Amino acid sequence: MTGRFISFEGIDGAGKSTHIQAVADWFRARGADVQLSREPGGTPLAEALRALVLQSPMGSLTEVLLMFAGRRDHVETVIRPALAANKTLLCDRFTDASFAYQGGGRGLPLSVLNPLADWVQEGTEPELTLWFDLPSEQAAARRAGAREADRIEQQDLDFFERVRTAYAQRAAAAPDRVVRIDATGTVEAVREQVLAVLARRYPAC
Numbered sequence: 001m002t003g004r005f006i007s008f009e010g011i012d013g014a015g016k017s018t019h020i021q022a023v024a025d026w027f028r029a030r031g032a033d034v035q036l037s038r039e040p041g042g043t044p045l046a047e048a049l050r051a052l053v054l055q056s057p058m059g060s061l062t063e064v065l066l067m068f069a070g071r072r073d074h075v076e077t078v079i080r081p082a083l084a085a086n087k088t089l090l091c092d093r094f095t096d097a098s099f100a101y102q103g104g105g106r107g108l109p110l111s112v113l114n115p116l117a118d119w120v121q122e123g124t125e126p127e128l129t130l131w132f133d134l135p136s137e138q139a140a141a142r143r144a145g146a147r148e149a150d151r152i153e154q155q156d157l158d159f160f161e162r163v164r165t166a167y168a169q170r171a172a173a174a175p176d177r178v179v180r181i182d183a184t185g186t187v188e189a190v191r192e193q194v195l196a197v198l199a200r201r202y203p204a205c
């Protein structure tokens with residue numbers, strides 16, 4: 001028996017963190033053993049890399065290498081053991097974020113990203129990805145009311161539109177895995193969509 005691996009994606013401020021708890025509650029109410037994690041981060045080593053990557057100036061290639069270095073540790077020491085223990089692992093971001101931010105946002109080519117993803121994941125892949133899709137202006141307005149911007153969040157609206165376009169391309173390439181959530185509505189309207197996806201995907205739960 002293996003667990004479930006579900007990731008949450010979208011540009012900063014789209015609402016991932018707001019809804020991950022509702023998904024955890026949904027699965028827990030149905031008896032699942034739920035574990036939450038996040039990237040960049042999720043292990044002591046990867047959290048240390050997160051602090052570096054979100055604060056220190058660096059080039060795009062260094063940035064993507066640090067993202068994937070942390071991911072490797074996370075996959076080996078947290079994600080695979082959780083799945084082997086039949087847990088439902090909910091992860092706030094995973095590899096799609098590297099294709100969106102370092103690929104779409106920074107302009108790194110697939111010839112860099114694809115091998116890194118293959119080496120690091122070795123087949124470990126979310127079975128479902130909830131992509132919270134929101135125009136970058138609206139996401140920026142939500143972020144402005146919520147928190148101080150880190151190094152990546154300080155990028156301009158064009159950067160976030162490129163990130164959003166790259167998410168759309170990832171979704172189009174993996175339609176069975178990635179489900180688009182229209183994140184423009186109220187928290188309640190977005191939550192309704194999320195719970196409808198869960199009910200559809202996990203009817204036996």
Ligand SMILES: Nc1ncnc2c1ncn2[C@@H]1O[C@H](COP(=O)(O)OP(=O)(O)O)[C@@H](O)[C@H]1O
Pocket residue numbers: 010011012013014015016017018019132142143145146183184185186187188190
């Ligand atoms: N549907 C929504 N409408 C208005 N504000 C929202 C909505 N969803 C989330 N927010 C608010 O927007 C901000 C960013 O949401 P958050 O869940 O932290 O986004 P993310 O984790 O995707 O960066 C928070 O202050 C949150 O309360």
Ligand SMILES: Cc1cn([C@H]2C[C@H](O)[C@@H](COP(=O)(O)OP(=O)(O)O)O2)c(=O)[nH]c1=O
Pocket residue numbers: 012013038039040054067092093094095097098099101102152153
């Ligand atoms: C996982 C990942 C995140 N990121 C970026 C997206 C976010 O701007 C930042 C931190 O992600 P996140 O934890 O979602 O930030 P917050 O909790 O402040 O919303 O890292 C990448 O650029 N590449 C990656 O592979």
